[in-house]
Amino acid sequence: MKMTEIAIIGGGPAGLSAAISAAASGARVTLIERDDHLGGQLKKQTHMFFGSKKQYASTRGIDIGDILQEQLAQYKDRVEILTDATVIGIYEDGVLTIEQNDKYMKLKPQRFIVATGASEKFLTFPNNDLPGIYGAGAVQTLMNVYGVKPGSDVLMVGAGNIGLIVSYQLMQAGVNVRAIIDAAPRIGGYLVHASKIRRMGIPILTSHTVKYAYGKDSLEKVTIWQVDERFQPxxxxxxxxxxxxxxxxxxxxxxxxxxxxxxxxMAFVPELGGHVPLRNENMETSLEGIYIAGDVAGIEEASSAMVEGRLAGLCAAFSLGYKAGNYEELRKDCLEQLDSLRSGPVGEKILKGLAKATA
Structure with a gap:
């Protein structure tokens, strides 16, 4: 059985930031990622980030992933990275089990940081299993990671930030976006993204949803219809x-x-995307020594995930006795950054959810 001080599950923006923060504090870290590369969603995000300089504003997500990996490389003497490694379980004796390249191993950390991210939700409608129907993240991976054009004519369902950003990226790749529809009565994403879409001539139809998908061997046509204020067709x-x-x-x-x-x-918190763990201000769950960061803690932007990761890594290392002289200053800075990122109308929803998830 291998031993480590802090095991971080997930090598996306939250996990990378947690590893950097914990290692910079002096802790020995094992970072576990199920894909063959680090960076998570950053790997396919070609758009520039908002926020402040501390969250890499005006830098593309793909470049932020490289920046974080370069920072982590500074602490290679106390960081072990396991890619192509899937955590199978965490058990009562504090052992986690991992499958990597058809081999089974056990790891006993003193602290855990879970940064496993999120999965895409789907819709129910007739023929929703036809080839050609994807989650937005899958389309983004096809285009921006593998360079594969998903098709010629796209209907985007969802006018949140992801739907708007991926629609813009599809148009940049030469794909015709026929329309963006959303069941909500108003656009859910940032208006700056929606404005770019409208300038490209793509209609955004709010209060609309999918009725039926048609196709013999793959998608050929979609019937949409309007919904009322109670989301009834x-x-x-x-x-x-x-x-x-x-x-x-x-x-x-x-x-x-x-x-x-x-x-x-756990608590079901719709504002945070579903069931999330209760946590305190330091990102520690109801179980001592288990911390969280990123979308597993509640769905937000990658900027917030990175700051949560830094906070979780800092606090986990501090709990092991790595008491850097500037701990309180760094912790306060993370909390202030999160407050700033959660300001405004979108932040009100997040803050409402966090109030329900605070231990």
């Missing part, structure tokens, strides 16, 4: 859209299975 409002790709971007759900397994106290 309005007969007679149907219209057909020719499309060989439907891209669904209707939200994310925290990937919290490991936290359920170990027995963390």
């Amino acid at each position: 309005i007969p007679g409002t149907e219209q057909d859209i020719e499309a060989d790709v439907m891209c669904i971007s209707v939200g994310l759900s925290p990937l919290a299975e490991l936290l359920w397994q170990i027995g963390c106290k």
Whole structure:
């Protein structure tokens, strides 16, 4: 059995930031990532980030991933990185089990930071399993990671930030986005993204949803219709859209299975995307020594995930006795950054959710 001081599960923006913060404090870290590369969602995010200089504002997500890995490399003497490694479980004796390249191993850390991210939600409608119907993240991976054009004509379902950003990236790749629809009465994403879309001539139809998907061997056509203020379909409002790709971007759900397994106290918080673990201000769950960061703690932007990661890594290392002289200053700075990122109308929803998830 291998030993480590802090095990970090997930090598995306939150996990990378946690590893940097914990290692910079002096702790020995094992970072575990199920993909063959680090960076998580940053690997496919070609748009520039908002926020402040501390959250790499005006830097593209793909470049932020490289920056974080370069920072982590400064502490290679006390950081072990396991890629292509899937954590199978966390058990009562504090051991986690890992499968890597068909080999099974056990790891006993003193502290855990779970940064497993989220999965895409889907929609129910007739023929929703036709080839050509994807989650928005899958389309983004095809284009921005593998350079594969998903199709010629796309219907985007969801006008949140992901739907708007991926639609713009599809147009940049030469794909025709026929329309963006959303069941909500107003656009959920930032207006700066929506304005870019409208300038490109893409219609955004709010209060609309999918009625039916058609196709023999793959998607060929989609029927959409309007919904009322109670999200009930309005007969007679149907219209057909020719499309060989439907891209669904209707939200994310925290990937919290490991936290359920170990027995963390959970709460269903719609504002945060679903079931999330209760936590304190230091990102520590109801179980001592188990911390969280990123989308598994509640769905937010990657900027917030990175700051949560820094906070979790800092606090986990501090709990092991790594008492850097500037600990309180660094912790305060993380909390202030999170407060700033959660200001405004979007932040009100997040803050409402966090109030329900605070231990």
